[in-house]
Amino acid sequence: MTAAGDATRDRILKTAATLFGTRGATQTGLADVAQQLGTTRQAILHHFPSKKKLVSAVLRRYCSDDLVAACTRLPADGGFAALFTLTGTARYVQRHPTAASLPLALLGENFSPDDDENAFFRSTYDQARTAVTALLDGSVAKGEIGPDVDTGSVAVAVVSVLKGTQLQWVIAPDSIDLVAAIERYVTRLGAELGVAASAQRPGARSG
């Protein structure tokens, strides 16, 4: 494909991501994407042979930067403090709102096993829980968290709160500071789990 073709493809993906992020893919036709771009439905089909293919491409390009996807990349050996790196993701999301709204909108259309992208979201959430569990187990091994904590269930809670806080911010961005909300939550969780303040935040606060 030519460079111009790639650029067109990118423009289609970006426009589709924005539209899908506000009303979901089901409610958005290829004609809507075309209209937004000042082109035709046929021109889009030239790059993406079906809407299903377009949704899949948008998902793979734009659904790995939100707070849930970021969990999948958390280190297992960074201790509890590594959870604070999620504030960096929150900062990114605040500058790129589609990064937060798109996965939420598409998740809502893929709850059932027979939905096209159900496996994508199941796997993302599963990996997120697994990575947070590993991080917490690492924190237990370091002696930051007591051995009696059920790290698997805390991981479910962490992923839940991240997903839900992201939704709150998408719905009411003027009433929530996402970065501060994530930082306050992780701080509170650390206190709940008995992580000493010194272990919570080694080194300088990222700002």
Added chain:
Amino acid sequence: VGVAESSVEQKGADSRTRILEAAIDVIAELGYRRASIAIFAKRAGLSAAGLMHHFPTKDALLEAVIAYRDAHDRAASLLSSQQGGSAGLRQVGDVMRRNDDRPALSRLFAVLVASNLAPGRPLYGYFRERLELLQDDLSGYVRAGQRDGEFRPDVDATQIGFELMAFLDGLEAQWLLDSSINLVAQSDTYLDRLIAYLSDVRPSEVEVPE
């Protein structure tokens, strides 16, 4: 209102409820977009005209289904309870127990919220207001617990209300996505930990007399 008249009203209310229950099942199975007035009517055992007598459009039916779901939660005292502190927070676990029995309602809500994320979408205002109301209620439980001396005073009740609301949304999403997630057990465990944290006298900060 005479006896005959109220019986007619009751009959109308019964068929509304029957339509709404049927609509919830249909939406859970097909999704709202694929469902039609004809399908809703058939499931409720009515003609399309019979259904449209109660709900003239699909959108009207949709809004009524949402209001019905909220009444369901309100009946569970989440919105209207005077109870605060841990008793108030425990009711959240009861709501999850009911949702566990009615996944169709939870799925409907999750699907509708996800397609109304931005101003200009038909139900955006409704969901935003609802979110804020529930956050206020949950914060209120924490504040009441603080006032009664059950909960420690050094936590931000508003922050906890937002966190709990976020937790419930995120947990329901994972439960809808993955049936191996136990909605009731996870919410009870979370509430146990949260209530223990809120009730904690924080031994590390208690001054030891010399």
